[in-house]
Amino acid sequence: MALLPLFILILMAPSSSNAQWPPSPGYWPGSRFRSMSFYQGYRNLWGYSHQRVDQNALTIWLDSTSGSGFKSVKPFRSGYFGASIKLQPGYTAGVITAFYLSNSEAHPGYHDEVDIEFLGTTFGKPYTLQTNVYIRGSGDGRIIGREMKFHLWFDPTKTFHYYAILWSPKEIM
Secondary structure, rough: OOEEEEEEEEEEEOOOOOOOOOOOOOOOOHHHHHOOOHHHHHEEEEHHHHHHEOOOOOEEEEOOOOOOOOOOOEEOOEEEEEEEEEEOOOOOOOOOOEEEEOOOOOOOEEEEEEEEEEEEOOHHHHHHEEEEEEEEEEEOOOOOOEEEEEEEEOOOOOOOOOEEEEEEOOEEE
């Protein structure tokens, strides 16, 4: 089943002048895959007024009126999907910044999903990164999948960090 990469990065601080662009491809296998410009591979899903593309880097933000989201223009059966993300500092309880793959438009109520989510936090508490892999995500209690939570040992609000999903026909990393 093909998954349609749907990236909802609700809260991302604007890039600073000392942020490296393009982002480091990270560890293997990042350097083995070519990247594409934002408009080559993605389109706005909602919150267009809360998106800005500068030097081929997309910045999106959340305020009291809206957030922002985007999705791929075509479905993929596998691939390497990555994002350089810098989270908002301060009180962010109730806000989830997510980077995920889903085929929910093709299979509503019975979709597959692979997530990297950053759960909002309160002052003085570390951010939590949660990963999810679900198949047949119908919400009826018969979901097959796994969630894992990691309390980050670094501050994801200080600089950009690279996060990626490698999805092959045999495994998800």
